[in-house]
Amino acid sequence: MKNILTINSLHASIGDKKILHGIDFKIQPGEVHAIMGPNGSGKSTLANVLAGHPSCKVNDGTVEFQGEDLLALAPEKRAQLGLFLSFQNPAEIPGVRLDHFMRAGINAIRRSKNLDDVDILGFDRTITKKAEIVSMNPQLIKRSVNEGFSGGEKKRSEIMQMAVFEPMLAILDEPDSGLDVDALKMVAGGINKLRTKDNSLLIITHYNRILSYVEPNFVHVLIDGKIVHSGDKNLAQEIENKGYDWF
Amino acid sequence: MSTETNKEFRQKATEDYKYGWVTPVDSETAPSGLNEDIVRWISKKKNEPDWLLRWRLKAFNHFQSQIKKGQLPDWANVKFNAIDFDKIIYYSAPKQKLESIDEVDEEVLKTFEKLGIPLGEQKRLAGVAVDAIFDSVSIATTFKDTLLKQGILFCSFSEAVQEYPELVEKYLGSVVPYTDNLYATLNAAVFSDGSFCYIPPGVRCPLELSTYFRINASGIGQFERTLLIADKDSYVSYLEGCSAPMRDENQLHAAVVELVAMENAEIKYSTIQNWYPGDQNGKGGIFNFVTKRGVCRGDNSKISWTQVETGSAITWKYPSVLLLGDNSIGEFYSVALTKGYQQADTGTKMTHVGKNTKSKIIAKGISAGHGQNTYRGLVRVNSKAFNARNFTQCDSLLIGETCGAHTTPYVEVKNSSAHLEHEAYTSRVSEDQLFYCQQRGMSMEDANSLIINGFCKEVFKQLPFEFAVEATRLLEVSLEGAVG
Numbered sequence: 001m002k003n004i005l006t007i008n009s010l011h012a013s014i015g016d017k018k019i020l021h022g023i024d025f026k027i028q029p030g031e032v033h034a035i036m037g038p039n040g041s042g043k044s045t046l047a048n049v050l051a052g053h054p055s056c057k058v059n060d061g062t063v064e065f066q067g068e069d070l071l072a073l074a075p076e077k078r079a080q081l082g083l084f085l086s087f088q089n090p091a092e093i094p095g096v097r098l099d100h101f102m103r104a105g106i107n108a109i110r111r112s113k114n115l116d117d118v119d120i121l122g123f124d125r126t127i128t129k130k131a132e133i134v135s136m137n138p139q140l141i142k143r144s145v146n147e148g149f150s151g152g153e154k155k156r157s158e159i160m161q162m163a164v165f166e167p168m169l170a171i172l173d174e175p176d177s178g179l180d181v182d183a184l185k186m187v188a189g190g191i192n193k194l195r196t197k198d199n200s201l202l203i204i205t206h207y208n209r210i211l212s213y214v215e216p217n218f219v220h221v222l223i224d225g226k227i228v229h230s231g232d233k234n235l236a237q238e239i240e241n242k243g244y245d246w247f
Numbered sequence: 248m249s250t251e252t253n254k255e256f257r258q259k260a261t262e263d264y265k266y267g268w269v270t271p272v273d274s275e276t277a278p279s280g281l282n283e284d285i286v287r288w289i290s291k292k293k294n295e296p297d298w299l300l301r302w303r304l305k306a307f308n309h310f311q312s313q314i315k316k317g318q319l320p321d322w323a324n325v326k327f328n329a330i331d332f333d334k335i336i337y338y339s340a341p342k343q344k345l346e347s348i349d350e351v352d353e354e355v356l357k358t359f360e361k362l363g364i365p366l367g368e369q370k371r372l373a374g375v376a377v378d379a380i381f382d383s384v385s386i387a388t389t390f391k392d393t394l395l396k397q398g399i400l401f402c403s404f405s406e407a408v409q410e411y412p413e414l415v416e417k418y419l420g421s422v423v424p425y426t427d428n429l430y431a432t433l434n435a436a437v438f439s440d441g442s443f444c445y446i447p448p449g450v451r452c453p454l455e456l457s458t459y460f461r462i463n464a465s466g467i468g469q470f471e472r473t474l475l476i477a478d479k480d481s482y483v484s485y486l487e488g489c490s491a492p493m494r495d496e497n498q499l500h501a502a503v504v505e506l507v508a509m510e511n512a513e514i515k516y517s518t519i520q521n522w523y524p525g526d527q528n529g530k531g532g533i534f535n536f537v538t539k540r541g542v543c544r545g546d547n548s549k550i551s552w553t554q555v556e557t558g559s560a561i562t563w564k565y566p567s568v569l570l571l572g573d574n575s576i577g578e579f580y581s582v583a584l585t586k587g588y589q590q591a592d593t594g595t596k597m598t599h600v601g602k603n604t605k606s607k608i609i610a611k612g613i614s615a616g617h618g619q620n621t622y623r624g625l626v627r628v629n630s631k632a633f634n635a636r637n638f639t640q641c642d643s644l645l646i647g648e649t650c651g652a653h654t655t656p657y658v659e660v661k662n663s664s665a666h667l668e669h670e671a672y673t674s675r676v677s678e679d680q681l682f683y684c685q686q687r688g689m690s691m692e693d694a695n696s697l698i699i700n701g702f703c704k705e706v707f708k709q710l711p712f713e714f715a716v717e718a719t720r721l722l723e724v725s726l727e728g729a730v731g
Contacts, residue, residue: 051686054678075685085686091679095701104697105687112688144701145683165687 010061012049019045021225030197037222038244043204047173051085080112082168086158093145130163134190151178159190171202176210188213208240270358277338306425306435323592324621337437339382339464375455378442398447407443422505430501431538434470441471446481457486468499477512484515502537510545522558529588532560539566543575551578553709555718557725567596570604577606580706585618594624599635610641614650621653630661643673
């Protein structure tokens with residue numbers, strides 16, 4: 001089967017600091033991969049490098065996404081190709097309504113494919129349905145993007161956006177941090193509903209918590225910018241029991 | 248840079264200002280220079296009554312003495328070479344005598360059509376009555392008769408002087424006296440036309456009223472006055488738009504707007520100002536030195552100014568409200584954008600005189616390129632103004648490293664029951680905001696425009712719908728190439 005994502009010997013830094021020291025793995029359609037690691041191991045940097053954050057510099061290596069040289073593309077082109085990042089701490093955009101924000105993104109993607117803009121009323125209905133997947137308060141959709149949102153509301157909003165954008169690969173950067181058990185179940189349930197045999201997930205997390213609800217096919221342990229161990233879902237449980245020190 | 252990109256770049260640069268053409272039209276133009284003869288000539292041209300000529304001459308004499316004393320308003324945070332008032336042409340108008348819209352010069356009509364303001368009976372904008380001003384004169388006023396049926400008087404200033412002299416004489420200069428400031432004084436001496444509007448008691452004006460200002464002739468200054476009176480229990484929403492050709496010279500636009508709101512009346516006055524801003528190197532552009540003031544004369548009256556200022560080389564204007572009536576309300580919503588070498592010194596003055604008066608100021612400044620943007624505001628609470636309230640918020644957004652934002656709020660309170668709030672912040676469009684938008688598929692330019700529109704939203708939502716769309720688009724066009 002053809003890979004959705006193939007990462008080869010990826011080295012990256014932020015400013016003068018080298019963070020990633022050679023990452024290799026590949027993701028196939030329908031797979032869920034988890035990247036686990038302690039704080040400061042480079043998990044979020046990996047997510048940002050893949051999405052094209054301007055503060056990340058790639059020093060070496062290649063990344064192929066849907067057959068394209070991902071690292072050569074501007075962030076919006078990556079999004080237009082079907083890469084989605086659920087942010088750990090998404091930015092606030094005062095004065096811009098969440099539904100308008102999503103519509104601007106969806107229309108930009110559609111235009112890149114020479115498609116017409118979405119029908120506004122139809123899109124409103126779509127958003128309402130997608131919000132139900134994560135039990136998102138529908139009033140938040142009419143509010144400014146992330147402004148005054150609680151931690152949990154931000155997470156739900158990110159997963160709702162994933163549902164709206166229907167990406168080929170969604171990178172979820174700590175979708176569970178700061179969530180209580182009920183919220184966690186809700187978010188995880190939402191993620192599970194969005195899984196298909198064609199799309200893939202890359203979940204970045206410190207703890208096993210979310211992985212007991214969203215079952216991964218592969219777990220990679222990232223320490224000091226390198227994947228030190230890969231395994232199946234049982235590895236996550238092992239980390240839960242023993243911590244990261246034994247690697 | 249490859250020649251292809253170079254060409255594209257230049258194309259983009261000249262596309263920046265889309266209203267920069269000149270209309271070939273046969274004009275009657277006064278000789279340049281300011282003297283008593285010119286003032287008399289303009290007054291005669293307009294067949295004005297004696298009282299108006301005398302008022303103009305008083306203003307002219309005051310102007311002369313101010314110039315002699317060197318009394319130029321020099322406190323604003325703007326820099327420009329001294330204006331040579333003797334080089335300005337004070338009157339220029341298309342030659343034909345206009346009795347009806349059918350007689351308007353075809354080229355002039357085309358100009359307004361190109362600007363999106365068709366004036367012909369068949370094509371005119373639904374829901375908006377327009378007074379179109381071309382250089383020194385009003386070309387046409389649409390829906391005049393429809394409005395008259397409800398007792399609403401809406402016509403050019405010149406016509407009002409002939410048709411409703413008592414109203415004009417009663418209110419002219421009652422809000423902005425001819426001694427107010429040098430540019431208002433100059434305007435009083437040489438104003439050539441403008442719009443006049445009177446809403447009778449109890450009438451809610453069914454249409455948006457608007458004036459569109461177009462400068463066409465080279466070397467002229469545009470000096471027009473707007474006088475708007477909303478009588479008891481009436482309501483009116485008024486809009487103003489402007490544009491001018493691209494020229495290397497600086498042209499002066501020194502307008503005066505006077506608003507009077509009687510008991511329970513409400514006036515909403517919106518401006519979308521898009522005068523030619525000058526080229527990339529700061530050459531040319533309009534000097535927009537405008538005095539706008541409203542007086543809430545009656546109890547429970549309300550005046551609300553909304554302005555979107557994207558054009559002009561220099562903007563110098565402070566739409567203000569004098570709150571005389573008890574419980575009266577004054578509002579000021581502003582977006583001012585400066586890019587290239589544009590300078591803006593703009594804000595408002597809220598003077599609380601009546602009891603329980605309220606004012607609200609929301610000012611948003613956006614600076615890009617070498618643009619300099621100053622908010623200047625005064626909130627004054629007089630000694631009898633019990634329970635006065637003011638809320639001020641002035642925010643600045645910086646794009647790039649070479650622009651500037653300045654905030655100069657003044658407060659004078661003489662009554663201890665006053666309650667004033669002030670909020671201000673300066674920010675940049677953050678990398679994380681841009682990246683978030685790009686990650687959702689938007690280009691850098693789209694992302695910038697989305698974020699900037701969000702920043703301006705509180706002001707845009709005050710505009711009538713079609714004009715909010717226009718303002719959004721204008722902001723996008725103005726920022727093309729200025730960000731990224």
